[in-house]
Amino acid sequence: MTFLGAFAIFFAAIFTNNILLTNYLGMCSFISVSREIKTSVGLGAAVTFVMALTSAINWAVYHYLLVPHLVYLRFIVFIVVIAAFVQIVEMIIERVSDVLYAALGIFLPLITVNCAILGVSLFMVIRDYTFIQSFAFGLGSGLGWMLAIIAMAGIRQKINKSPIPKGLEGAGITLIIAGIMAMAFVGFSGMIAIG
Amino acid sequence: MLTELLSAVGILSAVSAVLSLLMVIADRTIANYGEVTLIVNDEKKFTFQGGRSLLSALTEQEIFIPSACGGRGSCGFCKVKVLDGAGDYLPTELPHISAEERNENIRLSCQLKVKKNMRVEIPADLFNVKQFRGVVTSIKDLTYDIKEIVIRLVDPKEISFKAGQYIQLQTPAYDLADEAVYRAYSASSPPSQKDTVELEIRRVPNGICTTWVHDYLKEGDEVLMNGPYGEFYLRETNRNIVFIAGGSGNAPIKSILMDMAEKNIKRKTVYFFGARTSKDLFLQEEMRVFEEKLADFTYIPALSDPVDEDKWEGETGLITDVIDRRLDMGEETEAYLCGSPGMIAACIKVLTAKGIPEELIYYDKFA
Ligand SMILES: Cc1cc2nc3c(=O)[nH]c(=O)nc-3n(C[C@H](O)[C@H](O)[C@H](O)COP(=O)(O)OP(=O)(O)OC[C@H]3O[C@@H](n4cnc5c(N)ncnc54)[C@H](O)[C@@H]3O)c2cc1C
Numbered sequence: 001m002t003f004l005g006a007f008a009i010f011f012a013a014i015f016t017n018n019i020l021l022t023n024y025l026g027m028c029s030f031i032s033v034s035r036e037i038k039t040s041v042g043l044g045a046a047v048t049f050v051m052a053l054t055s056a057i058n059w060a061v062y063h064y065l066l067v068p069h070l071v072y073l074r075f076i077v078f079i080v081v082i083a084a085f086v087q088i089v090e091m092i093i094e095r096v097s098d099v100l101y102a103a104l105g106i107f108l109p110l111i112t113v114n115c116a117i118l119g120v121s122l123f124m125v126i127r128d129y130t131f132i133q134s135f136a137f138g139l140g141s142g143l144g145w146m147l148a149i150i151a152m153a154g155i156r157q158k159i160n161k162s163p164i165p166k167g168l169e170g171a172g173i174t175l176i177i178a179g180i181m182a183m184a185f186v187g188f189s190g191m192i193a194i195g
Numbered sequence: 196m197l198t199e200l201l202s203a204v205g206i207l208s209a210v211s212a213v214l215s216l217l218m219v220i221a222d223r224t225i226a227n228y229g230e231v232t233l234i235v236n237d238e239k240k241f242t243f244q245g246g247r248s249l250l251s252a253l254t255e256q257e258i259f260i261p262s263a264c265g266g267r268g269s270c271g272f273c274k275v276k277v278l279d280g281a282g283d284y285l286p287t288e289l290p291h292i293s294a295e296e297r298n299e300n301i302r303l304s305c306q307l308k309v310k311k312n313m314r315v316e317i318p319a320d321l322f323n324v325k326q327f328r329g330v331v332t333s334i335k336d337l338t339y340d341i342k343e344i345v346i347r348l349v350d351p352k353e354i355s356f357k358a359g360q361y362i363q364l365q366t367p368a369y370d371l372a373d374e375a376v377y378r379a380y381s382a383s384s385p386p387s388q389k390d391t392v393e394l395e396i397r398r399v400p401n402g403i404c405t406t407w408v409h410d411y412l413k414e415g416d417e418v419l420m421n422g423p424y425g426e427f428y429l430r431e432t433n434r435n436i437v438f439i440a441g442g443s444g445n446a447p448i449k450s451i452l453m454d455m456a457e458k459n460i461k462r463k464t465v466y467f468f469g470a471r472t473s474k475d476l477f478l479q480e481e482m483r484v485f486e487e488k489l490a491d492f493t494y495i496p497a498l499s500d501p502v503d504e505d506k507w508e509g510e511t512g513l514i515t516d517v518i519d520r521r522l523d524m525g526e527e528t529e530a531y532l533c534g535s536p537g538m539i540a541a542c543i544k545v546l547t548a549k550g551i552p553e554e555l556i557y558y559d560k561f562a
């Protein structure tokens with residue numbers, strides 16, 4: 001294992017190892033909310049916030065409480081931490097923007113079960129990141145997820161006016177575009193390797 | 196082994212406790228909007244804890260806004276003019292708000308939250324809407340999935356409404372609902388009967404209110420409701436009348452028919468009732484009686500999927516096809532439709548094709 005600066009991990013998480021486009025995690029809300037740029041930015045920001053903070057907290061919880069004997073509890077503990085954080089993010093969003101709150105609707109509480117967020121916490125454990133690295137990984141993955149969903153929203157707003165075969169409208173064409181985007185992101189891979 | 200188990204439980208509990216504490220703090224700070232003041236028509240003033248919907252705040256002050264869907268944002272009835280204190284329109288409001296209404300700051304009160312001081316304007320006749328306490332005196336099966344509920348009013352003791360209007364029945368919190376919800380039900384009794392209200396309630400699988408009515412409500416139970424509401428009542432003209440209903444959509448039509456009989460209204464009238472099989476038909480005798488009581492009334496029930504044992508000799512087919520075949524009243528006709536949104540949309544098409552102008556088609560969508 002080569003030593004990787006937190007900075008490298010941060011960039012890798014955004015580009016070369018984009019959690020959405022290389023691991024295909026967090027697809028459900030990615031497909032449903034990517035209709036509009038505005039709501040995508042909102043959800044992206046919320047996901048980023050939750051990912052960055054939960055990866056830091058989960059790191060501390062894991063290393064100080066669960067290691068060495070209780071690591072098998074990590075799934076349940078991580079989920080509990082994430083769930084609590086999402087609740088708080090919900091309150092914050094409801095406070096600052098009714099419009100965003102209503103636009104995100106059910107997808108806001110569903111961040112809890114966004115597998116990308118649990119994925120980040122689990123990757124950080126598997127890859128033995130330090131605290132700073134974990135935080136950078138969480139923040140980077142969040143920004144990467146946000147980048148991907150905003151890019152998708154941009155594309156979907158453009159193709160709105162294009163003739164799409166009936167059967168492919170909505171989720172179908174979105175998945176195909178996601179696949180093409182993922183191939184484009186493969187172009188970044190190899191620049192930095194993070195495991 | 197035991198210590199490990201205990202420490203696992205201890206750590207899980209500790210993590211949960213810390214997080215709960217955090218949530219409580221967040222609830223007290225981030226989600227705490229403090230006291231807000233709501234001014235209604237520049238005369239009534241209320242103060243309460245901010246953060247709830249305008250609709251529920253008004254309901255608590257016994258100002259009842261029509262809200263047939265119970266605040267889910269699907270009926271679009273709960274419109275209120277907000278003069279001050281509201282932010283931008285929410286995406287959940289927009290489908291129900293026209294451009295003109297936007298200019299006048301008309302908002303959907305079930306979606307809008309009161310987070311700071313607010314000033315609203317409400318049509319004066321909504322102050323006439325009251326809350327009623329009543330006792331269920333009878334519950335009867337009309338079909339396998341429709342029950343007739345009779346409610347005797349206790350406080351106030353009498354209601355005045357127009358035939359065809361609806362009330363909103365309160366479902367208290369129970370297994371399926373963690374807070375009280377309201378749902379719209381049309382009165383099937385005539386307005387002359389002021390001390391009791393009759394409802395016809397069809398079961399919606401897993402529906403909050405209908406499950407409660409069908410499985411939990413008993414004779415002798417106390418219920419709360421508010422009303423009357425709605426624009427679905429007979430217009431005073433001399434035009435011919437077509438009624439079209441399916442299922443519990445019969446309720447307001449029955450009320451109107453009884454009212455017509457009492458007032459001796461002699462307009463030419465036809466009533467199409469759509470059902471699937473004869474199991475879905477009810478009150479057939481009562482409807483036949485109207486054919487004698489009313490001067491010129493025809494009742495046409497139609498089954499879309501009659502089975503052999505129905506031994507059905509009446510009309511068969513989709514209600515729209517039956518109307519197409521049997522309706523022959525010309526343009527001087529008003530239509531009153533009641534039932535599912537899909538049925539209403541389909542019937543409006545047939546009626547306009549028959550030359551009935553759209554502005555003479557009145558309906559209550561049971562959604
Ligand atoms: C003006 C008006 C008058 C009405 N009058 C009557 C009446 O006289 N008799 C009567 O039985 N009902 C009437 N309704 C319908 C009634 O208000 C409720 O919507 C219905 O009873 C379902 O309530 P619920 O709480 O059981 O279901 P909910 O818990 O609200 O809904 C459960 C699920 O069923 C769906 N759903 C809701 N309503 C229906 C429906 N009608 N058919 C199929 N699916 C549905 C919902 O979308 C939801 O997914 C009227 C509605 C309106 C707007």
Ligand code: FES
Pocket residue numbers: 261262263264265266267268269270271272273303304305306
């Ligand atoms: S109560 Fe139905 S939309 Fe508000």
